[in-house]
Amino acid sequence: MSYRIHASVVAACALALAATASHATTYDFSTLPQGTTATPLTFNGATFTASNDPGGFTVGSNGGLYSTLGSSVLSSTGVAATLNIAFSTAQTGISFDAANGDFLVANGSDTVTVNAYNGTTLVASQSITPVIPSGSGDFYPQGFFSLASGAAFTSVTISAADAAGAESLAIAELATTPVPLPAAFWMFLSGLGGALGFARRRAKVGTV
Secondary structure (H helix, E strand, O other), X not given: OHHHHHHHHHHXXXXXXXXXXXXXXXXXXXXXXXXXXXXXXXXXXEXXXXXXXXXXXXXXXXXXXXXXXXXXXXXXOOOOOOEEEEEEEEEEEEEEEEEEOOHHHOOOOOEEEEEEEEOOEEEEEEEEOOEOOOOOOOOOOEEEEEEEEEEEEEEEEEEEEEOOEEEOEEEEEEEEEEOOOOHHHHHHHHHHHHHHHHHHHHHHHHHO
C-alpha cells in the first residue's frame, strides 16, 4: 500500500509541475487597488520598481486613453521613467501592450525598448515602434511587444522614447514565460516512478 501512495504522490507532483512549466504567468493589474498601488510593487512573483521611485509607476484605470490597452494599466503618469521588473524565477519570454506618452506623435521616432538581463549580463534587447491606431481617435502611439529569448533572463528594463528623448510609458496585459523544467528532471521522475512500481511488484511477489 505504501508503494501505491508514493507512486501517486510522484505522479501528482509531475502533473502539477508540468502544468506550471507549460503555462505563461500573467499579471492582471485590474486585481490591484486602482490609483493607490505604486512602485515599488511585488506582484505575482515579480518585483516592479522604477528609475524615479518611490511611486514612479502607478496602477490605474485606462480611462479611455488607450484603445488597445486593457482596462487597467501600469503607468508612469506622464513622467519619463524606466520600468524595472525582477522575476523570482528565470523567464524565456515576455509580452505586453504598451503606449508612449508622445501626444499625437509630436516628435516622431517613437520606440518602446526592452532589455533582458540574466544577473548583470544583457542577454536580449528588442524594440517596437508604437503608432496611433488607425481610426481610433487616440492621442498616444500604442503597440504590442513580444520577446522570446534564446537565453533565460531574470529581469528586464522597459523604456519609451522618441526623437527628443525619454518619454512616459504605460503597459497592460503583461505576461511572461517561465523557463521549462529540464528534460533530465522529467527523466528522473519517470525513473523514480518506474523504480517504485518495480518495488511494489516485488513486494506483492514476496507476500504470495
